[in-house]
Amino acid sequence: MMMITDREAKGRGRASSRARLKLTGALLLLTVVFALLGGWQVQRLFWKLDLIARVEARVHAQPTPAPTRAEWNEISGEKDEYRRVTATGAFSHNKSVLVQAVTERGAGFWVLTPMLREDGSTVLINRGFVPSDRREVGDRAGGELAGNVTVTGLLRISEPGGAFLRSNDPAHDRWFSRDVVAIAAAKGLQDIAPYFIDADAAPNPGELPIGGLTIVRFRNSHLVYALTWFSLAIMSAAGAYLVYRQRIKAG
Structure with a gap:
């Protein structure tokens, strides 16, 4: 039978403790990254909602003369499209x-x-x-x-x-x-x-031709993405807590 000395047991315990500490740190880092990504998606959500509102206002506004040659350089998709x-x-x-x-x-x-x-x-x-x-x-x-x-x-x-x-x-x-x-x-x-x-x-x-078939629709999945990132952040934080608690119990 193979005997394990006290020194070897303590060494293995310290190695296991360091591994748990590293895993805890990695999970905490992932928590921060996922939370930041979720926050970014929230910002994108409000930007998209504002864009949709502005485009809806343009589509239903009274028509104005199309931009002339003098205005061409000032045209941009964000402020002029639709x-x-x-x-x-x-x-x-x-x-x-x-x-x-x-x-x-x-x-x-x-x-x-x-x-x-x-x-x-x-x-x-x-x-x-x-x-x-x-x-x-x-x-x-x-x-x-x-x-x-x-x-x-x-x-x-x-x-x-x-x-x-x-x-x-x-x-x-x-x-x-x-x-x-x-x-x-x-x-x-x-x-x-x-x-x-x-x-x-x-x-x-x-x-013919048949006009008026323009589809004004914007894909808006930012809320789903935000919830996904925040869920991953919560899971990572929970994992970090569990691993750290095991490290405390192990001494």
């Missing part, structure tokens, strides 16, 4: 692009058409949705408005690059996002606004 605006000018239908879309009406395309304004600048108008089987101009010719028109809608910020796993292909006129700069370059548009406008639900002749 503003209700109006724009007046003539459409250049021959330079329209179709951007793939999935809406409450199914799969199809957004029809983005340049509008030439009286000051010589151009703004892209998302005139609305057309189903896949009506993508050809001949199938929706009634909606090709001529002359000066006024459009009311929501100001939107450019969507560069493309969609998830799908890049815009200007060379083949395939578009997956409403990238103002890329569309302007592909269609030879000059002096173009750095935003586009989603037209409202005012009906077009021939009922």
